[in-house]
Amino acid sequence: DTGGASDTDGNGAFGAAIERGEDVPLLTGSGEYTDDISLRGTTHLAIRRSDHAHARIENIDTSDAEAMEGVLAVFTGEDVVESGVPNTILTAWDLPGLVQPQYRMLATDKVRHEGTPVAAVVAETRHAAHDALEHIHVEYEELEHVTDPVDAVERDVPPVHDEAEDNVAFDFELGDADATDEAFADADRVASVDLRQPRLIPNAMEPRAALADWEEATGKLRLWMTSQNPHLHRMLLSAGTLGLPENKIQVIAPEVGGGFGSKIYHYPDEAVTAWCSMQLGRPVKWQATRSESYLTDCHGRDHVTTGEIALDDDGTIRGVRVETHAGLGAQLSQFGTATPSYLYATVLSGQYTIPAIHCHVIGAFTNTTPVDAYRGAGRAEGIYVIERLVDVAARELEVDPAELRRRNLVPPDEFPYESAAALVYDSGEYERAMDLALEHVDYEALRERQRELRNEDRYIGIGIGSFIESAGLSPSGLAGDLGAQAGGWESSIVRFDSTGSVTVLAGTADQGQGHRTTYAQVAAEELGVSVDDVTVVEGDTDRIPQGMGTYGSRSASVGGGSIARGAREVREKARRIAAHQLETSVDDIEFDDGEFHVAGAPDRSLHIQTIAHEAYLGHDLPEGMDPGLEETNFYDPENFTYPFGTHVAVVEVDPETGEIEIERYVAVDDCGEIINPMIVEGQVHGGIAQGIGAALYEGAAYDDDGHLRTRRMDEYVVPHATQLPDYETDHTVTPSPHNPIGVKGVGESATIAAAPTIVSAVTDALEPFGIDHLDMPITPESVWRATGGDN
Ligand code: MCN
Known part of the structure; x- marks a missing residue:
């Protein structure tokens, strides 16, 4: 039973754009932090x-x-x-x-x-x-101190830790170096880019x-x-x-x-x-x-990378080679080693069929705040590299960047697709999502407009960001093989009480994602009760015995998957009680929107909430059945889920002032089956904001004394609502074939997509100036300098 919201006829709870139940206490001030x-x-x-x-x-x-x-x-x-x-x-x-x-x-x-x-x-x-x-x-x-990851390793500086004299915490390789070298030797063309992905500071409101x-x-x-x-x-x-x-x-x-x-x-x-x-x-x-947070919350990114891409003249990608110095900060944080290694190198194939990939990462200690996963974690850095390489290659081959992508997309019939970077993508329809995004902006007409405007010395740019994400790190065995000291499973308890209301206890922990609403939707759909009958509890280790938590866009797929499985077990127990009390065999019992009825005799029925009462009375249960109606479920998925999509941005850049204006931003995301379209859209909006922040505004910096220069909100620029465009969102639905409810994650997708999309747009606008790459954050000053404004 995969690829759908539920295996019951359903009551429409799953998939409904219902309002977030958690918002009333939060907005009226009764929420307790x-x-x-x-x-x-x-x-x-x-x-x-x-x-x-x-x-x-x-x-x-x-x-x-x-x-x-x-x-x-x-x-x-x-x-x-x-x-x-x-x-x-x-x-x-x-x-x-x-x-x-x-x-x-x-x-x-x-x-x-x-x-x-x-x-x-x-x-x-x-x-x-x-x-x-x-x-x-x-x-x-x-x-003496060192804050830059390349300096830390290449320069003769005192070690941050005596145990690592060269400041190298790890030296990581993924992919086949020889095969990649061969691909490069055989290819017609090679394009490359040197780039930095600056440190980002998370900015939680609390x-x-x-x-x-x-x-x-x-x-x-x-x-x-x-x-x-x-x-x-x-x-x-x-x-x-x-x-x-x-x-x-x-x-x-x-x-x-x-x-x-x-x-x-x-x-x-x-x-x-x-x-x-x-x-x-x-x-x-x-x-x-707030300043303490800036100094001590783990920062994100901090990569210095050389990327190369080898292609044939017809645009076929033959290989990708990447070398990265990743700053880890002064201490190893929990996932600070996984983020720039496995979470990064494994997505370098992006949406493309690339036969040979090799990635070398040097994890460097520096005298800076520890670095760890920040929204997009590793996947954002990896997708940025491959998307920049594809754009640079399109320039080199004089092919339209959308066309170059199209020629290399993994086709729908190739799934499950095993990439050369060691992942097996579960499902995808990449071209459909890209076409939809391009249709939204009327791509061909837009290119025409771009040409016309250039004659008037106006520079618009069209940026494309196609991405995949590996969400919900699992199964546990794989995570363990890769070095994780934690599992990839999730756990939940689904419990009816004797009044027929349901409590879902989940091992994940919401920080704004809306789990109380979406989990209630999953349970309500499976159990045929109203969403209002379901209370979701998270975040207390004494009430919920086990869990892994909320990160890596895993809650909907792994947590939601566990809840669906638990609810189905609850439903099956209820079905057996119904069969017993209706004096028929279990196989003759049908379930429809909360009602168990005898096949062919709809008037002989019992509602699941009535059965819940019976289950706790315990007076009339099938022989040998224990009373009660609750299940504890542990769900260890067989694979990650692979959300994907294409974002397109249209910007206008004024080379005189360096100002960048985002005219349009179109996001087409595919997160499989959607539990709550409104919440998913909210996730996409927030994610885009953070990606645009990285592309145009944010970047932590250290001064010569090793002090964090961006230690306050007026020094570290997070974009305001007025600096962000209206978002146009759309989606395709390609269910995950292995997830019990067909969902994929969405919490990080848009952040992963937005930074390369915006950088793609700005560099596209600046093509007449011979600029094929600018490092993030691209500020008016950096544009003005690059276009020769300071000459
Ligand atoms: N959802 C859905 N249908 C889907 C997929 C998701 O309705 N097919 C819903 C989920 O049920 C959930 C929300 O969308 O309510 C996000 O789901 P998911 O992608 O599973 O991500 P998580 O809940 O595991 O959240 C983690 C993710 C990450 S890794 C970061 S970072 C991030 C993000 O969520 N941090 C956030 N979004 C955030 N949103 C807020 N408000 N605050 C943060 O700190």
């Missing part, structure tokens, strides 16, 4: 951070801070060591030859990036804690926060935190960091105001919050400031 929660006797934590990029800690004097009014305790890294906890911030992805340096809650010997936690103040109020920070006196011996409550009497820790994956946090905090078994830790993610990847990770700060509560026996709360 971590910082809104107060326990009796709550104290406040502030963290003293290093203001050096690289330095040896000579001495920390906490006495002045300790003497301040309201201050309860000041802790240093030595105090944590002396407490005897394991004190390790673990990474969750191993790679062959990976150098894994020590990563402590609070630094003891050296600080390796600006923002490294060095001391913790706990006080009666937040203000008292923050005031005390500047009264902690830290003496440092400054060391900065990270934690509230820890250690209960000495029971030896149990309750930790409310801004988490995308409470169970993973529980796992990483337990043995490796705090030395507690998992059943003595409850992680609760209440409302979480956005994450974009940044709230996946196991950071020192939340662990320190928990540890402080264990020391003081009082609740401790930590709430990051």
